[in-house]
Amino acid sequence: MPDLSINFAGIKAPNPFWLASGPPTNSGYQVMKAFDAGWGGAVWKTLGVPVINVSSRYGSINYRNTRMAGFNNIELITDRQLKDNLREIEEVKKYYPNHAVIASLMVETKAEWHQIVKDVENAGADGIELNFGCPHGMCERGMGSAVGQEPGVLKTIVGWVMEVAQIPVITKLTPNISHIVDPGLAAVHGGTDALSLINTIKSIVGIDLDTYAPYPIVDGKGTNGGYCGPAVKPIAMEMIKELAKHPEIKDTPISGIGGVETWRDVVEFMLLGASSVQVCTAAMHYGFGIVREMEAGLQQFMLDKGYNTIYDFVGKALPNVTEWKHLNLKHKVVAEINSDKCIGCDLCYTACDDGAHQAIKLDRTNGNRIPEIIEENCVGCNLCALVCPVEQCITMERRDDGREQISWHERTQAGSIPTSFNDERAGGNHHFVPTVEDALKHRK
Amino acid sequence: MAEYKRPTNEQEFEENFAQKKPLMNSTEAYYESSRCLYCYDAPCMHACPTGIDIPLFIKQIHTGNTTGAAKTIFDANWLGNACGKVCPTGVLCEGDCVYNHQDVPAIQIGRLQNYATDQVISEGKKLFEPGPDNGRKVAIIGAGPASIACACELRVMGYQVDIFEAKEKPSGLTVHGVAPYKITNEEVLAEMDFLQNQLGFHINYEQKISTPGQLQLLEGEYDALFLGVGLGPTASLRLPGEDKAQVIGAVEFIEALRMQQHKISIADRVVVIGGGNTAMDAASESARMGAEEVTLAYRRDKASMGAYDFEYKLAVSAGVKGIFNAQPLEILGNGTATGVRFIKTKTVNGKLESIPGSEFEIACDLVIKATGQAKHPHFLSMIGGLELDAKNRIQVSDSFQTTNPKYFAGGDAVNGGAEVVNAAYEGKMAAKGIEKWLNRDLN
Structure with missing residues (x-):
C-alpha cells in the first residue's frame, strides 16, 4: 500500500x-x-x-x-x-x-x-x-x-x-x-x-x-x-x-x-x-x-x-502550466460526433451556432436529429463536447501532425503578429464567419 | 381470489383505482425538472399534438415559476391538466424524450405538467381573461374537450360562446369515459371550473340538440357553429343474443362506473370483447371492481390489437386474462347472459378465417362489448350540405371547417376517436378557423 x-x-x-x-x-x-x-x-x-x-x-x-x-x-x-x-x-x-x-x-x-x-x-x-x-x-x-x-x-x-x-x-x-x-x-x-x-x-x-x-x-x-x-x-x-x-x-x-x-x-x-x-x-x-x-x-x-x-x-x-503566449498556435483539434452514442438533444448544434463558431449543421431529413460537424468551420473550442450530456459522444480529435510548432511569443519575436486594427494576419481570416444575411435563413 | 376486493366505499374505490400518475410533491418536481436537458428543437414538443413548449415549462417549474409554467401549458393546450394525466405520454412526449436513446428514464413530462397546472387550478389563479367583445356569437354543440378548447380560444378572441350539452356534466369522455385510475372526476371538473371562471363561456346542460328546428334556430342566432358531438353509444356486434340482459357496451359501462363508482356491483365473471384501448380499460376496471374472473377476448392475434401495449400490460397486471384468435359467435343464456360461444380463428394471407369445429364457450355473468362506438349519421344528416366520409366521420378542411361553411367541427366526430389531446388541438384550431372565416372579407 x-x-x-x-x-x-x-x-x-x-x-x-x-x-x-x-x-x-x-x-x-x-x-x-x-x-x-x-x-x-x-x-x-x-x-x-x-x-x-x-x-x-x-x-x-x-x-x-x-x-x-x-x-x-x-x-x-x-x-x-x-x-x-x-x-x-x-x-x-x-x-x-x-x-x-x-x-x-x-x-x-x-x-x-x-x-x-x-x-x-x-x-x-x-x-x-x-x-x-x-x-x-x-x-x-x-x-x-x-x-x-x-x-x-x-x-x-x-x-x-x-x-x-x-x-x-x-x-x-x-x-x-x-x-x-x-x-x-x-x-x-x-x-x-x-x-x-x-x-x-x-x-x-x-x-x-x-x-x-x-x-x-x-x-x-x-x-x-x-x-x-x-x-x-x-x-x-x-x-x-x-x-x-x-x-x-x-x-x-x-x-x-x-x-x-x-x-x-x-x-x-x-x-x-x-x-x-x-x-x-x-x-x-x-x-x-x-x-x-x-x-x-x-x-x-x-x-x-x-x-x-x-x-x-x-x-x-506545474511544468505544463505555462503562459498563454507559449501555447502552440499550430495545434489543431476538431470535434467528432459518435452517431451511435448521440441521443439527438442537439444542444451541441445550438451551442455552436449561437455561442461559438457555426461549425455544426442539422439535417432533419427523415426525422434525423444527429448533428454533423462542419470540420472546416470547427476551431476546436470544445464547447460542443462540454455541453454534450452523453459520456464520450463528442470527442476532440487531433488533426495536426505535431511537427509544426509556433507560439505567440515566437511569432512576436519574428514580427508576424497582427499589429493594427485591420491587419490581414487576423486569426479570423483563417476560419469561417457567416455573413449577416445568413441569419435571415433562420427567421420563421 | 381476485387481485382486487370489491370496493364498498369511496376510499376503497380510490385505493383500487389508485392514480397511475399521482401528483408530484415539490421536491420530486424540483429534482425531476432538473434532469431536463433543454434540448434544441425538442422532440417531446414535436410529439405533442398541441406542441406545448415542454422544455420551457419544465425550466419554469425548476426556477420556481410554477404559474408561468402553467401559463405555457394552457397557452398551447386548454386541457393541459387533463392531458397531463390522461395522455398516453409514453407514446407521445415521454416516448420521444432523448433520454430513451441512452436507456435513461425519460423525463416524467405528464406528471410535471400536472404539478404546474394543478397548482394554478387549486389556487384559482387568474391566468386568462376574455378578449374585448367583438359582437359575434358562436354556438357549440357538445361540451367535450374539443368544444371546451374551442370555447376558450373563442372567448380569448372576444366571441360570445354558448355550449349546448346533452348531459349534466362538461368535458365529455374525459369525465365519462376515461379510466378512473388516469384521472378523478374531481380533477376533470376542477379544470372545467377553472377555465369557465376565467373565460366565462356559457354551458347549457341537459340541452340535447336533436331536431332540425333546433339547428335552424341556432343557425339564425349565431355567426358560426362548432360540432363537438363526439361518438355515440357502443356499436352493435350483430350477434345472436346481444339483446340479453347483462350485455353492455364498454362506453356505457365506464360511464356508469365513473358516475356511480363503488355503488356499482360488478358480476363475478366478466367477458370483455375487443382489442382496443377501451376494451383494456373496461377489462382492467372490471378486475379492479373485484370481479373474480375477467377474460379479454380478441378475434385476431395479440400483435394486431389496436390497444397500446402498456394498456394491455396494465390490464394483465390487474388480473385480466387475455385470449386471442377468438371470434364471438353467440351470447348464451335464457334472457340473461350466461356465457359466450367463440370460434377459434387464424390469419391466412392477411384474412381472418375461423377454424371449423373449434367452437368453445366461456361462462360468464356479464358481457362487455368494447367494439367501437357508433357515429351520429342521423343527427348529422340534419345539417344541410354536411358531408361525411365513408366511415361517417365529418369531413373538414385544414381549418376544421365542414362542407357547410357555417359549421366547424373537431374531436372524435372528425377523427373517428382519438386522445383528449387531439380533441383539444382540433377545437382550438377550429376556433382560429372560425375567426379567419368570419373575417374573410378583411383578408
Whole structure:
C-alpha cells in the first residue's frame, strides 16, 4: 500500500487530509470524531478574543439538482473561551499523539500574538496557522483579510509570530486580492514555514425576492459572507499554481484549500503543488465520513501510477502550466460526433451556432436529429463536447501532425503578429464567419 | 381470489383505482425538472399534438415559476391538466424524450405538467381573461374537450360562446369515459371550473340538440357553429343474443362506473370483447371492481390489437386474462347472459378465417362489448350540405371547417376517436378557423 503520511514543514500527519479551520473543528469532540473517521489532521477553529455570533450564518448556491455547489458563511472566529479550547487541544493530543492538531490564530497586538503562540504550544499543538483571510466581520476590526490584503502588515505580523514560535507556522492567505504572489512573498519574507490558501471569497450568495435581503438573513439584513465549496476550486487551484511556480516561494510547503471534496480534487491540488489539503464545506455537507472516499481514491491513484508517497507527484502538473503566449498556435483539434452514442438533444448544434463558431449543421431529413460537424468551420473550442450530456459522444480529435510548432511569443519575436486594427494576419481570416444575411435563413 | 376486493366505499374505490400518475410533491418536481436537458428543437414538443413548449415549462417549474409554467401549458393546450394525466405520454412526449436513446428514464413530462397546472387550478389563479367583445356569437354543440378548447380560444378572441350539452356534466369522455385510475372526476371538473371562471363561456346542460328546428334556430342566432358531438353509444356486434340482459357496451359501462363508482356491483365473471384501448380499460376496471374472473377476448392475434401495449400490460397486471384468435359467435343464456360461444380463428394471407369445429364457450355473468362506438349519421344528416366520409366521420378542411361553411367541427366526430389531446388541438384550431372565416372579407 502507498504511504500516505506526510511531513508538512515539520508537522507530521498519517495522511494529507486535514480539516480546515471552521465549524467542524470548533471543539475537541468534533476533532476526535474526525480523527476516528480517518482525517490525518485538523486546523482548530480560529482562536483569539472570543466573539459573539449572529443567528442565521450560512447561505448557499444550489445548481440544478446540486445542493451547496457554493457555500458562504458570516460566522466569525471561535466564540468559546481560550482556556476551554486549550484544554481540549491538550486532551485531543493525549488521545491522538500522531495526528496533526494545528491551532489557527487571529489576534491584534504583538503582545497578544506572543502570548497566544505560547499558549497553544503549551497545549501541545503541532503547528500554528495564521488566519489572515476571513473576509467578513473580523476584517472590519482590522484582522483577517484586512491583514491578508496588506502585504506589509502581513509580513510584520508573521515576523512577530516567528520571533517566538517553536512549532511550524503556516500563513493562511486570502484570495480577495488581485495578485496572490504579493502576500505570499510577504509571508515568506516574514519567515513563515508554510502557506495555506485559499480562505473564503467575499460574496453575496443570493437575495430573498420577497424581503430584498441578502442571504443569510439576520433580522431583515445581511452582509457579505465568505464563499467556499466546490464552486471556488478553480480559483484556489490557480492561486496555488501561482505560488508554487514562483521562484522565491516554490520551496515553501503549501496546504491547498478551496472546494476539495473528492480524491480527484486532492490529486489535482497536489499536482499543482499542494502537499496537504484542507477541507471544510464537504465535511459540513456530508460529515466526516467523506474522507473515506478521498483516502481510497488517492491510494488507488497512487497504486495505478506506481507512486509510493505523495511527494512522488506533488507539483507534477506545474511544468505544463505555462503562459498563454507559449501555447502552440499550430495545434489543431476538431470535434467528432459518435452517431451511435448521440441521443439527438442537439444542444451541441445550438451551442455552436449561437455561442461559438457555426461549425455544426442539422439535417432533419427523415426525422434525423444527429448533428454533423462542419470540420472546416470547427476551431476546436470544445464547447460542443462540454455541453454534450452523453459520456464520450463528442470527442476532440487531433488533426495536426505535431511537427509544426509556433507560439505567440515566437511569432512576436519574428514580427508576424497582427499589429493594427485591420491587419490581414487576423486569426479570423483563417476560419469561417457567416455573413449577416445568413441569419435571415433562420427567421420563421 | 381476485387481485382486487370489491370496493364498498369511496376510499376503497380510490385505493383500487389508485392514480397511475399521482401528483408530484415539490421536491420530486424540483429534482425531476432538473434532469431536463433543454434540448434544441425538442422532440417531446414535436410529439405533442398541441406542441406545448415542454422544455420551457419544465425550466419554469425548476426556477420556481410554477404559474408561468402553467401559463405555457394552457397557452398551447386548454386541457393541459387533463392531458397531463390522461395522455398516453409514453407514446407521445415521454416516448420521444432523448433520454430513451441512452436507456435513461425519460423525463416524467405528464406528471410535471400536472404539478404546474394543478397548482394554478387549486389556487384559482387568474391566468386568462376574455378578449374585448367583438359582437359575434358562436354556438357549440357538445361540451367535450374539443368544444371546451374551442370555447376558450373563442372567448380569448372576444366571441360570445354558448355550449349546448346533452348531459349534466362538461368535458365529455374525459369525465365519462376515461379510466378512473388516469384521472378523478374531481380533477376533470376542477379544470372545467377553472377555465369557465376565467373565460366565462356559457354551458347549457341537459340541452340535447336533436331536431332540425333546433339547428335552424341556432343557425339564425349565431355567426358560426362548432360540432363537438363526439361518438355515440357502443356499436352493435350483430350477434345472436346481444339483446340479453347483462350485455353492455364498454362506453356505457365506464360511464356508469365513473358516475356511480363503488355503488356499482360488478358480476363475478366478466367477458370483455375487443382489442382496443377501451376494451383494456373496461377489462382492467372490471378486475379492479373485484370481479373474480375477467377474460379479454380478441378475434385476431395479440400483435394486431389496436390497444397500446402498456394498456394491455396494465390490464394483465390487474388480473385480466387475455385470449386471442377468438371470434364471438353467440351470447348464451335464457334472457340473461350466461356465457359466450367463440370460434377459434387464424390469419391466412392477411384474412381472418375461423377454424371449423373449434367452437368453445366461456361462462360468464356479464358481457362487455368494447367494439367501437357508433357515429351520429342521423343527427348529422340534419345539417344541410354536411358531408361525411365513408366511415361517417365529418369531413373538414385544414381549418376544421365542414362542407357547410357555417359549421366547424373537431374531436372524435372528425377523427373517428382519438386522445383528449387531439380533441383539444382540433377545437382550438377550429376556433382560429372560425375567426379567419368570419373575417374573410378583411383578408
